[in-house]
Amino acid sequence: MGAAIAVEGVTKRYGGRAVVQDLSFQVRCGEVFALLGPNGAGKTTTVEMLEGYRAPDGGRVRVLGLDPVHQGAALKPRLGLMLQQGGIYPQIRPLEALRLFAAFYSRPEDPRALLEQVGLEKAAGVRYRRLSGGQKQRLALALALVGRPELVFLDEPTAGMDPQARRVTWGIIRGLQRRGVTVLLTTHSMDEAEHLAGRVAIINRGRLVALDTPAALGQAGQGGTGLRFRAPSGLDTGALAGALADLTAPPPAVQELEPGHYAVAAPPTPTLLARLTAWLSARDVLLTELRVGGGTLEEVYLRLTGEDGELGGR
Amino acid sequence: MAPSPSAAPLAMLRAQTALELRLTLRRGESVLVTLVLPVLLLVFFSAVAVRGPSAGGEAALPGLGAALGRRPVDTLLPGVLALAVMSTGMVSLGIATAYERHYGVLKRLGGSPLPRPALLGAKILSVLALELGQVVLLLGVAAVLGWRPEVTAPRLALAAGALLLGTAAFGGLGLWMAGSWRAEATLAGANGLYLVLLLLGGVIVPVESLPVPWGSLAALLPSAALAGVLRFALDWRPGPQSALLDFTLLCLWAILAPLLAARTFRWE
Numbered sequence: 001m002g003a004a005i006a007v008e009g010v011t012k013r014y015g016g017r018a019v020v021q022d023l024s025f026q027v028r029c030g031e032v033f034a035l036l037g038p039n040g041a042g043k044t045t046t047v048e049m050l051e052g053y054r055a056p057d058g059g060r061v062r063v064l065g066l067d068p069v070h071q072g073a074a075l076k077p078r079l080g081l082m083l084q085q086g087g088i089y090p091q092i093r094p095l096e097a098l099r100l101f102a103a104f105y106s107r108p109e110d111p112r113a114l115l116e117q118v119g120l121e122k123a124a125g126v127r128y129r130r131l132s133g134g135q136k137q138r139l140a141l142a143l144a145l146v147g148r149p150e151l152v153f154l155d156e157p158t159a160g161m162d163p164q165a166r167r168v169t170w171g172i173i174r175g176l177q178r179r180g181v182t183v184l185l186t187t188h189s190m191d192e193a194e195h196l197a198g199r200v201a202i203i204n205r206g207r208l209v210a211l212d213t214p215a216a217l218g219q220a221g222q223g224g225t226g227l228r229f230r231a232p233s234g235l236d237t238g239a240l241a242g243a244l245a246d247l248t249a250p251p252p253a254v255q256e257l258e259p260g261h262y263a264v265a266a267p268p269t270p271t272l273l274a275r276l277t278a279w280l281s282a283r284d285v286l287l288t289e290l291r292v293g294g295g296t297l298e299e300v301y302l303r304l305t306g307e308d309g310e311l312g313g314r
Numbered sequence: 315m316a317p318s319p320s321a322a323p324l325a326m327l328r329a330q331t332a333l334e335l336r337l338t339l340r341r342g343e344s345v346l347v348t349l350v351l352p353v354l355l356l357v358f359f360s361a362v363a364v365r366g367p368s369a370g371g372e373a374a375l376p377g378l379g380a381a382l383g384r385r386p387v388d389t390l391l392p393g394v395l396a397l398a399v400m401s402t403g404m405v406s407l408g409i410a411t412a413y414e415r416h417y418g419v420l421k422r423l424g425g426s427p428l429p430r431p432a433l434l435g436a437k438i439l440s441v442l443a444l445e446l447g448q449v450v451l452l453l454g455v456a457a458v459l460g461w462r463p464e465v466t467a468p469r470l471a472l473a474a475g476a477l478l479l480g481t482a483a484f485g486g487l488g489l490w491m492a493g494s495w496r497a498e499a500t501l502a503g504a505n506g507l508y509l510v511l512l513l514l515g516g517v518i519v520p521v522e523s524l525p526v527p528w529g530s531l532a533a534l535l536p537s538a539a540l541a542g543v544l545r546f547a548l549d550w551r552p553g554p555q556s557a558l559l560d561f562t563l564l565c566l567w568a569i570l571a572p573l574l575a576a577r578t579f580r581w582e
Contacts, residue, residue: 052425077318077320083425085417085421087421096333103325104320
């Protein structure tokens with residue numbers, strides 16, 4: 001299958017300041033692809049160039065093989081989009097909004113069924129401005145889907161949602177993927193990227209800094225294998241290192257990275273795990289999380305976006 | 315080629331027009347300014363003039379009373395019809411569009427298959443539909459107040475034409491504000507201009523009755539031009555020369571205002 005989205009050497013400036021610089025990536029058909037980055041990294045600008053709202057100053061953008069700025073009329077019926085700012089009439093009612101958008105497509109979803117799918121059936125007649133933040137987001141999501149799009153752009157789809165609404169949204173996005181719909185989403189949430197995306201592009205200050213699967217990015221971040229666990233803070237890491245000392249040639253280093261988060265720099269073996277839990281058990285300490293392998297995507301993200309951001313200044 | 319995944323343009327236009335109209339009628343302030351206020355003004359000034367403080371005297375307010383043995387409603391109706399066009403074209407449309415821009419509704423619709431001409435067409439159609447309602451309502455109220463039309467078909471056609479030209483002029487002004495000012499500024503500007511034109515724009519009080527230097531300036535305003543043509547069409551006043559001048563001015567406004575809006579409109 002070909003690329004649903006192709007971004008080739010794209011640059012975008014606002015008043016001389018480059019917001020996106022020489023950005024290139026491709027999104028395959030049927031893929032869930034996440035653009036991850038801090039505020040002001042250029043995520044929304046990138047998405048808005050793909051949606052046809054802005055023309056790139058340099059480079060080339062193709063969406064479903066078309067130029068979004070000049071072939072918008074042919075492209076728009078095949079896209080679904082969710083803007084960061086809702087863009088919905090304050091006085092409209094959810095069912096009414098869905099019926100309006102359904103009238104723009106030749107074979108739309110059933111508005112009532114879709115409303116149920118996003119969990120808004122009880123709010124069908126409530127004016128938009130009276131909906132909660134999470135309900136507004138879910139209506140915007142439903143509007144993105146009502147035309148049975150081939151490709152969906154979701155700009156921070158779960159911002160401001162409570163955990164339950166987020167779970168519903170994640171379920172819907174997984175459902176889209178099962179139906180072969182391509183999804184490009186932006187998010188600050190590593191959790192979201194890890195749960196949903198097949199591949200993640202991390203961008204910072206308008207540049208691509210990493211692009212891979214969440215698992216591969218996590219591995220790369222740690223630069224090797226190891227073991228992570230969570231337990232009450234303030235454990236005697238020296239004593240724990242001593243208890244594990246005979247397992248590896250140089251005794252494994254044990255660190256408390258932040259309160260309650262520990263890292264053991266040793267190849268994870270069954271013996272190591274048994275030793276660790278025995279040591280904790282002897283001290284009546286409960287292990288609340290255990291992760292074998294490298295660091296998390298979050299660490300990679302913070303490393304790639306944090307330092308650079310500080311060096312760059314404002 | 316696969317069949318187009320977007321609906322037929324006419325179906326989109328119909329859906330969008332129906333929604334625009336429904337939302338307009340759902341906004342209390344819009345109903346107040348387009349339907350309640352013109353009717354109130356028509357009834358109030360007719361009543362004030364009829365039962366003026368000097369018992370039996372008809373002209374309680376200069377220029378409002380029945381100068382030549384006419385009922386007050388005869389003199390008032392053309393101005394109130396002009397006011398109705400102002401309220402729908404400028405105030406209601408302008409403020410609604412300004413907030414649609416503010417809330418990103420225009421941007422979101424721009425990302426849907428709805429073409430921009432269809433969006434503009436829906437706005438025009440919903441304004442015309444609301445105006446039709448206003449005209450029917452105001453003529454009905456006027457009839458109750460004793461208005462008996464003595465108008466010929468050509469004059470009715472002239473009145474209808476004036477209403478359309480006025481819609482273009484005031485709709486243009488409203489969209490100009492909506493497309494280039496902040497939403498709050500449009501809200502204040504459109505309402506403020508409405509009040510100023512209502513009092514000083516030759517709508518209720520004809521320009522001849524306004525203080526001297528202002529009166530001649532006010533005659534150039536779109537409100538005075540529209541009210542002037544309507545007075546000529548429905549009330550046989552003032553003379554044809556004055557009406558021709560008003561008609562020319564109205565045409566000018568009907569071209570310039572939409573042009574200004576088209577030139578300056580920003581969608582985001």
